[in-house]
Amino acid sequence: MLYNESRTTHTDPLSSPARGRLITFEGIDGSGKSTQIDHLSRSLTASGHQIMVLREPGGTRIGESIRSILLDRSNTDMCMEAELLLFAAARAQIVQEVIVPELEAGRWIICDRFADSTTAYQGYGRQLDLAVIASLNQLAVGSCKPDMTIWLDLPVETALERLAQRERKQDRMDQENIAFMERTREGYRQLADAEPDRIVRMDATQSEKELAEMIYRTVREDLST
Numbered sequence: 001m002l003y004n005e006s007r008t009t010h011t012d013p014l015s016s017p018a019r020g021r022l023i024t025f026e027g028i029d030g031s032g033k034s035t036q037i038d039h040l041s042r043s044l045t046a047s048g049h050q051i052m053v054l055r056e057p058g059g060t061r062i063g064e065s066i067r068s069i070l071l072d073r074s075n076t077d078m079c080m081e082a083e084l085l086l087f088a089a090a091r092a093q094i095v096q097e098v099i100v101p102e103l104e105a106g107r108w109i110i111c112d113r114f115a116d117s118t119t120a121y122q123g124y125g126r127q128l129d130l131a132v133i134a135s136l137n138q139l140a141v142g143s144c145k146p147d148m149t150i151w152l153d154l155p156v157e158t159a160l161e162r163l164a165q166r167e168r169k170q171d172r173m174d175q176e177n178i179a180f181m182e183r184t185r186e187g188y189r190q191l192a193d194a195e196p197d198r199i200v201r202m203d204a205t206q207s208e209k210e211l212a213e214m215i216y217r218t219v220r221e222d223l224s225t
């Protein structure tokens with residue numbers, strides 16, 4: 001160990017070796033995140049990890065209130081900037097209230113969406129300023145970066161077919177058009193190209209079982225579980 005290293009004081013709580021892991025799932029609507037998160041959380045629990053599953057926006061009392069404003073179909077008058085700030089606000093809350101303390105306690109967290117969603121949806125989908133979004137994401141997450149991000153990628157047409165088969169009420173965000181979804185998918189592509197070590201693209205057109213096995217294998221290998 002170098003002299004300087006031995007004197008380093010770790011002020012960043014998330015740099016502790018006992019820290020848990022943050023795994024995030026990303027993808028356009030209809031990519032099957034919830035199903036795969038369920039599989040991964042069961043597999044990791046079976047291999048002895050304490051897993052906490054969270055969703056964004058949401059996961060805290062304040063975050064759930066923000067979620068209901070964001071997804072309320074009657075809020076057709078919400079401007080894009082308000083939408084962006086609300087997603088960022090919900091994220092800041094969940095990071096400080098839940099994610100950081102749980103990681104410090106050694107827990108593994110699987111989060112359904114995180115900061116990449118804002119870059120893909122509000123940045124590429126809505127075409128808001130990417131530099132502003134990067135600053136807001138930074139403000140909301142601080143040093144709390146995902147250890148690994150699973151991006152479930154599939155063509156927009158396939159996602160739409162799957163959404164059409166689901167029996168559920170549409171929310172405000174579901175009312176977006178195909179061009180918006182294409183741009184959002186392109187956003188994920190750009191993010192994955194920029195950070196290939198963190199973001200793993202998974203072909204979400206393969207069968208549920210094959211995909212679940214591949215995700216579990218990748219997580220085990222990369223995070224040496």
Ligand code: TYD
Pocket residue numbers: 029030055056057087112113114115117118119121122173174
């Ligand atoms: P999600 O709960 O993943 O939707 P579903 O379960 O219906 O797939 O996310 C809700 C919606 O919010 C989804 O359309 C994506 C959108 N969203 C953003 O636009 N920006 C964000 O930062 C986040 C977290 C979500």
